[in-house]
Amino acid sequence: MGLKILTEHINVPGIETLEVYRKQGGYRSVEKALKTMTPDEVVEEVKTSGLRGRGGAGFPTGMKWSFLAKPEGIPRYLVCNADESEPGTFKDRWFMEHNPHALIEGMITSSYALGANTSYIYIRGELMFVLRILEKAIAEAYAAGLLGKNILGSGYSLDLHVAPGGGAYICGEETALLESLEGKRGNPRNKPPFPAVKGLFQSPTVVNNVETICAVPWIVNNTGAEYAKIGIGRSTGTKLISASGNINNPGVFEIELGVPVEEFIYSDQYCGGIWKGKQLKAVVPGGSSVPILPANLILKTAAGEDRLMTYESLADGGFVTGSMMGSGAFIVFDEDQCIVRNTWNYARFYHHESCGQCSPCREGTGWMEKVLHRIEYGHGHQQDIDLLVSVAKQIEGNTICPLGDAAAWPVAAAIRHFRDEFEWHIKHPKEATLPGAVYRGQLAEIVA
Amino acid sequence: MAKVTIDGIEIEVEDGTTILQAARKIGGKVVPPAMCYYGPLKGSGGKCRVCLVKVTQGSAKDTRPMPKLVASCITQVQDGMVVENTTNEEVLNARKGIVEMLLINHPLDCPICDQAGECNLQDLSYEHGVSATRYEEERRTFNKVDLGPYIQLHMTRCILCYRCVYTADQLTPERVHGVLGRGDAAEIGTYIENIVDNEFSGNVIDVCPVGALTDKTWRFKNRVWFTKPLDAHRDCPTCSGKVTLWTRGDAVLRVTARKDQYNEVEEFICNTCRFDKKEVSDWTIEGPRHIDRHSVISANHYELPVINVPIVPNLPVSTKKSLPQE
Numbered sequence: 001m002g003l004k005i006l007t008e009h010i011n012v013p014g015i016e017t018l019e020v021y022r023k024q025g026g027y028r029s030v031e032k033a034l035k036t037m038t039p040d041e042v043v044e045e046v047k048t049s050g051l052r053g054r055g056g057a058g059f060p061t062g063m064k065w066s067f068l069a070k071p072e073g074i075p076r077y078l079v080c081n082a083d084e085s086e087p088g089t090f091k092d093r094w095f096m097e098h099n100p101h102a103l104i105e106g107m108i109t110s111s112y113a114l115g116a117n118t119s120y121i122y123i124r125g126e127l128m129f130v131l132r133i134l135e136k137a138i139a140e141a142y143a144a145g146l147l148g149k150n151i152l153g154s155g156y157s158l159d160l161h162v163a164p165g166g167g168a169y170i171c172g173e174e175t176a177l178l179e180s181l182e183g184k185r186g187n188p189r190n191k192p193p194f195p196a197v198k199g200l201f202q203s204p205t206v207v208n209n210v211e212t213i214c215a216v217p218w219i220v221n222n223t224g225a226e227y228a229k230i231g232i233g234r235s236t237g238t239k240l241i242s243a244s245g246n247i248n249n250p251g252v253f254e255i256e257l258g259v260p261v262e263e264f265i266y267s268d269q270y271c272g273g274i275w276k277g278k279q280l281k282a283v284v285p286g287g288s289s290v291p292i293l294p295a296n297l298i299l300k301t302a303a304g305e306d307r308l309m310t311y312e313s314l315a316d317g318g319f320v321t322g323s324m325m326g327s328g329a330f331i332v333f334d335e336d337q338c339i340v341r342n343t344w345n346y347a348r349f350y351h352h353e354s355c356g357q358c359s360p361c362r363e364g365t366g367w368m369e370k371v372l373h374r375i376e377y378g379h380g381h382q383q384d385i386d387l388l389v390s391v392a393k394q395i396e397g398n399t400i401c402p403l404g405d406a407a408a409w410p411v412a413a414a415i416r417h418f419r420d421e422f423e424w425h426i427k428h429p430k431e432a433t434l435p436g437a438v439y440r441g442q443l444a445e446i447v448a
Numbered sequence: 449m450a451k452v453t454i455d456g457i458e459i460e461v462e463d464g465t466t467i468l469q470a471a472r473k474i475g476g477k478v479v480p481p482a483m484c485y486y487g488p489l490k491g492s493g494g495k496c497r498v499c500l501v502k503v504t505q506g507s508a509k510d511t512r513p514m515p516k517l518v519a520s521c522i523t524q525v526q527d528g529m530v531v532e533n534t535t536n537e538e539v540l541n542a543r544k545g546i547v548e549m550l551l552i553n554h555p556l557d558c559p560i561c562d563q564a565g566e567c568n569l570q571d572l573s574y575e576h577g578v579s580a581t582r583y584e585e586e587r588r589t590f591n592k593v594d595l596g597p598y599i600q601l602h603m604t605r606c607i608l609c610y611r612c613v614y615t616a617d618q619l620t621p622e623r624v625h626g627v628l629g630r631g632d633a634a635e636i637g638t639y640i641e642n643i644v645d646n647e648f649s650g651n652v653i654d655v656c657p658v659g660a661l662t663d664k665t666w667r668f669k670n671r672v673w674f675t676k677p678l679d680a681h682r683d684c685p686t687c688s689g690k691v692t693l694w695t696r697g698d699a700v701l702r703v704t705a706r707k708d709q710y711n712e713v714e715e716f717i718c719n720t721c722r723f724d725k726k727e728v729s730d731w732t733i734e735g736p737r738h739i740d741r742h743s744v745i746s747a748n749h750y751e752l753p754v755i756n757v758p759i760v761p762n763l764p765v766s767t768k769k770s771l772p773q774e
Contacts, residue, residue: 170630185627190519351631352631353631354631356627356629356634358495359495359608360545363549364549365632367549367552367583390545394545394549397517398497398516398542398545398546400519
């Protein structure tokens with residue numbers, strides 16, 4: 001079994017209550033940080049740890065914290081991004097549901113490091129049951145003097161609020177999240193200024209993912225240097241992976257970064273192999289927004305080495321031979337899955353969720369979805385494939401926020417790696433639209 | 449001050465200037481187009497993406513290029529920055545793509561659209577677009593909406609630049625319209641049918657880059673290039689009273705705020721000036737409005753001074769010169 005940092009006590013009965021959580025050593029980091037460390041020392045520990053943002057972008061957390069502007073007389077904010085809503089991603093929801101105090105502890109320690117006296121957990125509106133779990137846990141923390149004024153007699157005060165969003169995927173983008181939190185339409189802001197300079201209510205703000213914040217207590221308790229020893233290279237620590245698709249053991253797994261992908265897929269400790277003993281066809285390793293990889297490329301890098309569950313190894317060679325760690329949503333497709341249908345399904349999601357603020361994303365996502373729909377339902381033309389590539393190219397990199405990229409990459413990657421499957425759909429419209437019809441030509445090549 | 453080079457032309461501008469504004473100081477072809485950016489409106493820009501440019505050198509200190517194309521209207525210059533606009537193929541391709549996107553749902557009803565001749569999208573597609581579309585799907589359509597006695601909304605033509613929303617936000621005390629819905633289902637609307645009724649509401653017509661918000665007192669009265677624009681003013685208690693009258697003969701067909709060469713108003717005007725003062729006698733005429741030769745509005749408008757050739761007495765006897773023989 002690998003080292004567990006976040007999920008060590010997840011199966012302890014009653015861990016969602018303050019009493020049990022404290023018995024398991026909970027809130028030690030709050031006592032240590034507030035009573036024995038300066039905020040800058042906490043930031044330094046996080047920097048030393050090499051912890052990278054677990055929301056998808058993978059930006060070094062300590063560096064992000066050190067960018068925070070500290071003007072006199074202006075409040076600072078920490079906002080936890082719990083608006084998890086990308087298809088395939090469910091690790092944060094699961095974690096908050098089972099261990100809410102771990103997030104609250106992380107919020108207190110992180111807020112102290114950043115000098116924030118008011119912090120927010122922005123949670124997706126659909127997750128009302130998790131919101132109630134969090135609110136109950138926050139009430140317990142207030143009653144125990146872990147939140148509110150003069151926490152544990154340290155002189156540091158923090159108010160923590162949970163804010164439910166309206167349920168728009170775009171509100172997971174940090175600036176759209178801040179707009180939504182301010183009560184406005186969830187449109188991404190132009191950057192610069194970055195939230196670290198002008199964020200929530202025009203004040204310096206750090207926005208971090210749930211998992212990122214939850215890793216901070218362990219770093220404070222055990223030092224950043226110890227955390228940096230876990231993992232490989234710049235991919236330090238552990239990572240929650242939400243594995244789904246055609247595998248025997250779907251669920252959330254905590255892995256030490258650096259586990260080989262093959263081991264992750266086939267080991268009983270993790271995914272347990274492909275469902276019903278079928279062949280692996282493809283994997284989306286980091287959530288629906290990252291490029292899909294066929295079986296041969298997900299197991300081996302371009303250089304022929306074992307691909308590892310690290311930020312670097314998954315991105316090997318760029319999108320031609322690699323993909324991204326993203327949010328760690330590992331979606332597995334077996335030989336019976338239709339890539340065209342799946343790509344259309346993703347495109348449908350991004351079309352629906354585009355905020356409509358900037359032209360390429362607003363119009364391009366809908367265009368791609370309609371063309372894919374046509375191909376899937378047997379009305380595509382040969383030139384549609386190049387059209388899709390071209391439209392994806394027109395969106396990629398030209399939008400205000402990364403949603404445009406998130407919509408374009410899956411389409412471009414699916415065509416890059418499974419072009420003949422698209423062509424087969426177009427050439428055989430009657431066969432391709434039958435229920436369960438799957439093109440197996442490329443799969444045969446991969447297996448061979 | 450910061451030195452910035454745009455398409456090989458160097459200019460020194462104040463710190464905090466955007467790339468677009470720096471380009472406008474140079475003028476001419478190096479100026480990126482802009483559909484959503486509007487100088488007098490705070491917070492506008494960054495949405496339409498037609499002003500994307502390539503920054504091939506970030507600054508003198510950090511000479512690395514910026515990884516993606518950047519929106520020139522919201523990106524501030526750095527000392528030593530090098531920008532490529534018309535000289536960069538990536539930029540021109542991206543712009544062509546964005547024009548195609550903007551035209552996906554925009555009807556090509558220029559022959560009957562009141563904005564024809566004054567339409568930024570028309571100019572943009574002429575300069576950067578292609579003649580054919582690759583879009584085969586069904587286009588979205590809307591019914592026309594009356595936003596009160598003066599303004600009609602053709603949502604079909606809207607490109608969601610947000611300019612009218614910013615105008616209403618920044619100029620009027622009560623904003624009743626905004627963007628509803630999201631993605632390509634987003635639309636300008638008042639949610640529950642409402643009229644846009646305040647003393648500065650007419651400015652949303654002026655800022656609209658396409659023919660989505662039109663002046664009901666002017667609609668179908670004339671084509672803009674048949675009218676004669678005159679600068680005029682009146683003593684108005686509400687606004688500056690400085691306007692452009694669009695006349696044909698003695699009739700004032702339309703009143704608008706005065707716009708610069710980038711179609712941005714110099715000063716916003718009130719509804720009384722815009723809609724209620726349609727007599728020449730209401731105004732003090734200052735003279736003809738200069739219209740850029742680039743614009744179709746300038747067709748048939750001769751502004752060059754007439755040269756009166758002086759009649760010189762006792763002209764010398766002209767000499768006859770034969771053409772050279774081959």
